[in-house]
Amino acid sequence: MRAGLILLAVALAHVIAPPKHDGGEWPQFRGLHGGLADDSALPTEWTREKNVRWQVQIPGYGWSSPIVWGDKVFVTTAIADKQRPPERKGPGGGDPVPPDAGYRWEVHCLDVATGRTLWQRVAAEHKPTLGNHISNTYASETPVTDGRQVYAYFGMAGLIACYDLSGGPMWQKELGAHRVFGSWGTSASPVLDGERLFVQCDNEERSFVVALDVRTGEELWRANRAEKSSWGTPVVWRNSVRNELVLMGAKRIRSYDPATGKVLWELATQQNSIARRPATGGGKPAAGGCKSTPVATPDLIFVGMAPRERNQSLGPMWAVKAGAFGDISLTAGETSNAHIAWSRTDAGPHFASAIVCNGLLFVFTPHGGQLRCFDAKTGSDVYQQRLPGAGDFKSSPWADDGRIFNLDENGTAFVVAAGREFKLLATNRLDELCWSSPAAGAGALFVRGVKHLYSIRR
Numbered sequence: 308m309r310a311g312l313i314l315l316a317v318a319l320a321h322v323i324a325p326p327k328h329d330g331g332e333w334p335q336f337r338g339l340h341g342g343l344a345d346d347s348a349l350p351t352e353w354t355r356e357k358n359v360r361w362q363v364q365i366p367g368y369g370w371s372s373p374i375v376w377g378d379k380v381f382v383t384t385a386i387a388d389k390q391r392p393p394e395r396k397g398p399g400g401g402d403p404v405p406p407d408a409g410y411r412w413e414v415h416c417l418d419v420a421t422g423r424t425l426w427q428r429v430a431a432e433h434k435p436t437l438g439n440h441i442s443n444t445y446a447s448e449t450p451v452t453d454g455r456q457v458y459a460y461f462g463m464a465g466l467i468a469c470y471d472l473s474g475g476p477m478w479q480k481e482l483g484a485h486r487v488f489g490s491w492g493t494s495a496s497p498v499l500d501g502e503r504l505f506v507q508c509d510n511e512e513r514s515f516v517v518a519l520d521v522r523t524g525e526e527l528w529r530a531n532r533a534e535k536s537s538w539g540t541p542v543v544w545r546n547s548v549r550n551e552l553v554l555m556g557a558k559r560i561r562s563y564d565p566a567t568g569k570v571l572w573e574l575a576t577q578q579n580s581i582a583r584r585p586a587t588g589g590g591k592p593a594a595g596g597c598k599s600t601p602v603a604t605p606d607l608i609f610v611g612m613a614p615r616e617r618n619q620s621l622g623p624m625w626a627v628k629a630g631a632f633g634d635i636s637l638t639a640g641e642t643s644n645a646h647i648a649w650s651r652t653d654a655g656p657h658f659a660s661a662i663v664c665n666g667l668l669f670v671f672t673p674h675g676g677q678l679r680c681f682d683a684k685t686g687s688d689v690y691q692q693r694l695p696g697a698g699d700f701k702s703s704p705w706a707d708d709g710r711i712f713n714l715d716e717n718g719t720a721f722v723v724a725a726g727r728e729f730k731l732l733a734t735n736r737l738d739e740l741c742w743s744s745p746a747a748g749a750g751a752l753f754v755r756g757v758k759h760l761y762s763i764r765r
Contacts, residue, residue: 333375333748336449336496336540337703341602342662344707344747350765351710351722352733353752360751360762361422365415368392369446370494373755375748376452379425379472380417382760383459385410385445392757394441395716395740401440401490409434410445412461416474419749422762426474431464436484439463442742443492449540449744451497451504456521458504462493467506469524478524482517485510488536494598496540500550500565503527507554509537516541516554518568528568534558537597539660546629547605555597560610562631572646574625575636576612599656600703602663605629607648607683609668611655620672621679622655626686649686654679660703664711664725671700671713678723692729694721701742714741718756737761 331345338344350358367386370393374381387408412431417424439445450459456477460467465484469477487493487510495507504519514532519525532554539555543565551571552563562571601610611624627635631646642650654661657673667689668681676697680689697715704713706725710732714720718737724730739756746753751764 331375331749332377332454333373333746333753334453335374335451335498336372337600337660337744338705338747341542342660342703342705342744343664344705348750348765349707349747349752350763353720353735353737353763355737358763358765360764362759362761363417363422363424364758365755365760367411367413367446368444368757369755370444370742371446371496371755372449372744373746373753373760374450374452374457375419375746375753376454376457376472378419378749380419380746380753380760380762381450381452381457381459382415382417382755383413383446383448383450383461384415385412385461385463387411391441393444393740393742396442399489401443401492402438403490405435405438407434410464412446412464412466414450414457414459414468414470416457416472417760419751419762422760428468428470428474428476430459430461430468430479431466433464435463436465437463437486437492438490439492440490443494445492447492447494449496451499453499453521458497458499458521460497460506462495462508467497467504467519467524469521480519480524480526482506482508485512487511491536491538494538494540498541498543498552500543500552503565505541505543505552505565507537507541509534509556511535516552516563516568518565530563530568530570532556532561539597540600542601542603542608544601544603544608544629545605546603546608548630553601553603553608553610555599555601555610555612557597560625562627572627572631572633572635574610574627574647575634576623598658600660602661602668604663604683609661609663609683611661611670613655613657619653620657620675620677621653621670622657623650623652624654624661624670624686625650626683648684651686654681654686659700659713662704662706662711664706665709667725667727669704669711669725671704673701674699676700676715678721678729680727680729689727690729694723694731696734697721703744705745705747707747712745714745714754716741718754720754
């Protein structure tokens with residue numbers, strides 16, 4: 308009997324233990340290190356004719372990012388008959404009336420080397436219950452994988468679907484489709500911590516964060532949130548003191564214990580009084596909510612908000628120390644305290660998340676093509692530079708071998724040196740609408756445009 312139990316335990320350990328990876332994977336939104344790539348062989352220059360190994364058209368539309376594991380690339384999409392593509396510009400609010408058309412929410416697995424579709428699965432098929440913004444899609448959340456299974460969350464359909472890497476269905480979990488501010492649609496992607504899968508669902512009805520068992524989809528814990536709509540993806544912060552789950556919010560930024568859902572610390576944004584009011588221009592308050600994702604080092608996590616005023620390009624930013632606890636909010640006139648290394652009112656990103664490289668914090672403005680560089684330790688200015696010809700930045704930056712990359716919405720990638728002096732290294736054009744954040748894995752860069760997925764390799 309004892310021998311049988313030992314054999315069973317060994318077998319279960321073999322099934323449950325996550326597979327080792329070789330450092331070339333990109334298993335979630337922004338990879339494992341907040342946009343820092345492990346592969347120094349990525350190309351610096353490309354065009355449609357140079358270094359593009361393949362391009363394939365993904366049916367339907369989705370602003371979700373690709374992810375990479377081994378020889379597989381995964382993307383999600385939403386497909387309907389007579390479907391209109393997302394547009395660059397649109398009205399301030401979305402259409403509250405859902406489309407009168409059947410949609411299919413799908414997961415696609417492609418071969419890294421060729422772009423050939425290995426498998427595709429329909430996670431849900433029905434008419435949407437929510438309207439959407441003309442610039443958003445019905446599949447804007449990036450999937451995540453642990454090398455055993457792939458987990459795809461579709462916020463507009465209100466469910467998460469799990470498959471093994473061969474496409475075998477494992478489980479589904481209904482989380483509900485909830486109305487969001489301005490009918491802007493959803494975009495917060497799921498994240499993993501060992502055997503737990505986390506989903507942040509901030510909306511206008513009942514906001515919450517939930518932890519699911521990766522093997523079964525069963526709920527491990529749920530924490531209700533006194534927040535309204537937000538769009539940023541949570542971050543599992545493995546810092547020098549402990550692991551934390553950090554979530555943005557319009558009223559408060561909070562850190563949770565990943566194992567229990569207990570709040571470890573919280574930070575008042577001082578934005579709650581204006582976060583729900585749309586603006587018409589000038590110095591009026593901007594529509595609130597969090598669209599960017601925190602970025603972290605082992606000692607600091609940088610949490611930034613969208614600008615408070617419509618005429619501002621960047622909003623507030625705080626650098627929170629590892630080990631913070633309780634209410635760490637700043638009082639009037641403070642820019643730091645025992646838990647916050649520094650803060651400033653003009654460093655928080657809007658759409659594109661920040662990135663930290665070589666002790667520097669790089670932030671791309673949403674409009675006007677500006678790049679701001681700060682000292683990550685002190686928050687002091689390093690430089691501010693206009694990127695020539697840059698459009699709006701909606702996708703988030705990545706870094707590789709001392710270089711910072713970001714893709715504007717026109718499909719133009721700007722490459723700058725990750726140093727204290729501005730140096731533009733390259734400008735690369737694909738001439739396709741791009742809001743998704745690229746993935747860097749398996750020795751290649753995977754860029755998703757409104758119609759195509761590109762593999763870019765030296």
